[in-house]
Amino acid sequence: MSLAGPLIAANKVVVFGWVKCPYCVKVKALLDTLTKEVSYVYVDTAENGEAIHQEIIKATGHETVPAVFINGKLIGGFSDTNALHEQGKLLELLA
Numbered sequence: 001m002s003l004a005g006p007l008i009a010a011n012k013v014v015v016f017g018w019v020k021c022p023y024c025v026k027v028k029a030l031l032d033t034l035t036k037e038v039s040y041v042y043v044d045t046a047e048n049g050e051a052i053h054q055e056i057i058k059a060t061g062h063e064t065v066p067a068v069f070i071n072g073k074l075i076g077g078f079s080d081t082n083a084l085h086e087q088g089k090l091l092e093l094l095a
Contacts, residue, residue: 012070
């Protein structure tokens with residue numbers, strides 16, 4: 001991933017989403033309560049945003065937003081991230 005890869009590698013947590021996506025807003029609210037180490041990339045407004053989104057789809061098969069990466073690994077979307085939180089596993093990943 002030539003566009004998204006450096007962002008994912010340089011940040012502990014990266015969320016690729018859309019500005020007004022309700023699930024992107026929810027995942028941001030959740031993560032912001034747990035860590036300050038989150039980089040948000042809004043692919044609907046970012047330069048090369050659609051190319052980044054297509055690159056993520058091609059590399060991971062994850063077609064929807066948000067796409068949450070922690071420690072370089074795709075966690076999934078809001079439901080996946082929230083499920084990890086409810087299981088007590090999200091804080092472990094963020095530590």
